[in-house]
Amino acid sequence: MTNSANRKGVMFTLDDEVIELLNKAKAETHVPKSQIVELALQEYLKGYQN
Numbered sequence: 001m002t003n004s005a006n007r008k009g010v011m012f013t014l015d016d017e018v019i020e021l022l023n024k025a026k027a028e029t030h031v032p033k034s035q036i037v038e039l040a041l042q043e044y045l046k047g048y049q050n
Contacts, residue, residue: 014022014037022033029036 022036025031025036026033
């Protein structure tokens, strides 16, 4: 998995509260933040599919 911070054309930004939640999730689960964001977006977008 590539580091999303190195990608150009970021389509969204995260506020401080979301970043804090991601940091807590990473500390508790040891899952990379990029993977946490990816999973959260997949869940969010499920309602828009089909």
